[in-house]
Amino acid sequence: MNCKDFEKVVSDLVLGHLIMAAKKTDALAHKENCARCASLFSKEKYLTPLLQMTTKAETTSAPAHVKANLLKAFAEEQAKISRSVYAPAKSSNFFAWKWAAVAAVILIAVLSVTTLRLFRSEQKTEPQQAENPNTNIEKKNNVNSTNENVEKVVKQESPQRKVEKNKVDNIARRGKNVNTTPRRKSVEPLIENANNNEATTDFIALTYMDEKSAIDNGMIVRVQVPRATLIAMGLPLNAAQTDGYVKADVVIGDDGVARAIRLVQDSSSTSETKIKTN
Amino acid sequence: MAILVSELSDVQLVRQMLAGDADAFEEIYDRKQPGVYRFALRMSGSENIAEDVTQEVFMALMRDGSQYDEQRGNLSTYLYAIARYRVLRFLEKDRAFVLIYDGHDNEDESLVNERFITDENLLADLAQDQIIEKVRQAILALPVHYREVVVLCNLQEMTYEEAAKVTGCAVGTVRSRLHRARSMLVKKLRGVKEPNEIKQISFSTRYAI
Numbered sequence: 339m340n341c342k343d344f345e346k347v348v349s350d351l352v353l354g355h356l357i358m359a360a361k362k363t364d365a366l367a368h369k370e371n372c373a374r375c376a377s378l379f380s381k382e383k384y385l386t387p388l389l390q391m392t393t394k395a396e397t398t399s400a401p402a403h404v405k406a407n408l409l410k411a412f413a414e415e416q417a418k419i420s421r422s423v424y425a426p427a428k429s430s431n432f433f434a435w436k437w438a439a440v441a442a443v444i445l446i447a448v449l450s451v452t453t454l455r456l457f458r459s460e461q462k463t464e465p466q467q468a469e470n471p472n473t474n475i476e477k478k479n480n481v482n483s484t485n486e487n488v489e490k491v492v493k494q495e496s497p498q499r500k501v502e503k504n505k506v507d508n509i510a511r512r513g514k515n516v517n518t519t520p521r522r523k524s525v526e527p528l529i530e531n532a533n534n535n536e537a538t539t540d541f542i543a544l545t546y547m548d549e550k551s552a553i554d555n556g557m558i559v560r561v562q563v564p565r566a567t568l569i570a571m572g573l574p575l576n577a578a579q580t581d582g583y584v585k586a587d588v589v590i591g592d593d594g595v596a597r598a599i600r601l602v603q604d605s606s607s608t609s610e611t612k613i614k615t616n
Numbered sequence: 617m618a619i620l621v622s623e624l625s626d627v628q629l630v631r632q633m634l635a636g637d638a639d640a641f642e643e644i645y646d647r648k649q650p651g652v653y654r655f656a657l658r659m660s661g662s663e664n665i666a667e668d669v670t671q672e673v674f675m676a677l678m679r680d681g682s683q684y685d686e687q688r689g690n691l692s693t694y695l696y697a698i699a700r701y702r703v704l705r706f707l708e709k710d711r712a713f714v715l716i717y718d719g720h721d722n723e724d725e726s727l728v729n730e731r732f733i734t735d736e737n738l739l740a741d742l743a744q745d746q747i748i749e750k751v752r753q754a755i756l757a758l759p760v761h762y763r764e765v766v767v768l769c770n771l772q773e774m775t776y777e778e779a780a781k782v783t784g785c786a787v788g789t790v791r792s793r794l795h796r797a798r799s800m801l802v803k804k805l806r807g808v809k810e811p812n813e814i815k816q817i818s819f820s821t822r823y824a825i
Contacts, residue, residue: 381802389770392751400653400670416636
């Protein structure tokens, strides 16, 4: 054994660590023959008890509050972990709700579009239905108090019909003033129907109707009235022509009493009825 | 029959702790805390740093305990390695406290911090606790890489293999560093009487009176 090898084992030798017996014998023999290694061994032997004494003397440990802090932190950490374990379930619920909401919005949008398209197509088909009287014409007799044979045309209500109805209501509320004032006598510009085949005047309240009897519900009936009758009622028709029939829409209340009338002029007809506009 | 946590091995305790068992964590702390605290104290010489390091080591175990691999070493080695890293960080922050190793492994003994070197003429009649304090100071005066092997191998009574795992060095490096560190310590503590000498002094003093 040389000095370098001795240096490697001197600590083990002093500390009493397990080394091979042959190695220990060689080291001790080398120490006897080498003054430097003998000095090194004595230094180590001097130091070792000091270090051992220091080791034994130190029984210090961390203060109690360190342990308390750590246990508290451990409890908090576990609570955090348990929350984070629960969190995915929460978030999955959240996403489920989110997707459900998105699906609901899409469904509502689709329904809205579909309804709008149906409504528009209904608007387009209504004038065509009006042209085909076989589908919704209902004939009734003895509607008018004058017991004239009239042809009643009941039309389904449409937005345009509602507008007309409101106008009738307005006229009905105005009562007799319609006929007494020149302004009321004047017929508003002709209203072009949806099918462009006929023009109508505004509704004219019938003279026997007072303001209280303004109707909320009723129906409009297409009739053909003798021209003479209308002239007798004071409607603004050409008095020179007393024969023939004039198409008219009559508003009939729920009680069966006619409330208002408007004249209808078939633009395609050759035997036109002249309607006074003034 | 329920098994007491005190009967469980370190590895079993770590598993239980990771499963959320506070008792297992407490048992690990009770077992390992003194060594970790003393290691930090001996390395830093500061109780405050030792406290902080101890707390940080067990916080790290609590949070990253799953990283502990029993195949790579025992729990103490794992904890000491964390403690060593933390202590070195503290020492780097607090350079005024002790000198930091400058990276030269073949450092001359004359470069050792002289702040803590004892006056050999004044130590003849030191009592045991004074000697211990002198030894502590001498250890603290060592460069960090020497200090840690002395603390681990001589004060914490680790094997070279364990110390090598803690420091991340080869066993041979630990051995050579320890040899050099002990030589430096002998030089520093020259004049400090051996424990048997102290006994003889106190014995003779008692009878002289």
